[in-house]
Amino acid sequence: MNIILLGPPGAGKGTQAARLQAQRGMVQLSTGDMLRQAVANGTPVGLQAKAVMEAGELVSDAIVSALIGEHLDAAGDRGAIFDGFPRTRAQAEALDLLLAERGHRLDHVIELNVDEDALVRRIVKRFTCANCGAPYHDEFKRPQVEGVCDVCGSTEFKRRPDDNEQTVRTRMAEYRAKTAPILPYYEERGLVRRVDGMAPVDDVAAAIDAILGA
Numbered sequence: 001m002n003i004i005l006l007g008p009p010g011a012g013k014g015t016q017a018a019r020l021q022a023q024r025g026m027v028q029l030s031t032g033d034m035l036r037q038a039v040a041n042g043t044p045v046g047l048q049a050k051a052v053m054e055a056g057e058l059v060s061d062a063i064v065s066a067l068i069g070e071h072l073d074a075a076g077d078r079g080a081i082f083d084g085f086p087r088t089r090a091q092a093e094a095l096d097l098l099l100a101e102r103g104h105r106l107d108h109v110i111e112l113n114v115d116e117d118a119l120v121r122r123i124v125k126r127f128t129c130a131n132c133g134a135p136y137h138d139e140f141k142r143p144q145v146e147g148v149c150d151v152c153g154s155t156e157f158k159r160r161p162d163d164n165e166q167t168v169r170t171r172m173a174e175y176r177a178k179t180a181p182i183l184p185y186y187e188e189r190g191l192v193r194r195v196d197g198m199a200p201v202d203d204v205a206a207a208i209d210a211i212l213g214a
């Protein structure tokens, strides 16, 4: 089983990818991680990538394809979760070829959907106890006594500076721009499955399991 897992920041993609690796033995192939690792290990592909990056240029599709090919060989039949790749239609076609050469194919493109306004509400209204880190939310989970942490009694709270509406909306726009070139390619082939990323984490997991089968 080989899948592409898509989802904007805040949709819980990392959580689900970690679970699929732990429970199904799948291998997450994240382009960024693979490149960093190849460079650190000084593999032939890593040395090529390093030279390109040091010249301030983008790593070519050929290099990324070679890297993914190596990792697919290492993963064998365990199944791959592609993360951060493909980004273009050309890369999507390259991925089809890489899989076909190994007798595999892409089974599903699973997108964790979020409602942008709901995501903004979820993120912008969250805050934590400055002392013990207990999580709170302006709407869903206020301290039982106003201004006092339920857990440790501290009266100091904090909010993350990047938990603001503009940042969330910018991240969503970046995500849409990133996936726009490839979603139609997979939609034409009927591979795209959508899961409600706003649901509780166990429900999201169950929905993904239902797509992947036993």
Ligand SMILES: [Zn+2]
Residues within 6 Å of the ligand: 129, 130, 131, 132, 133, 134, 149, 150, 151, 152, 153, 154
């Ligand atoms: Zn506290």
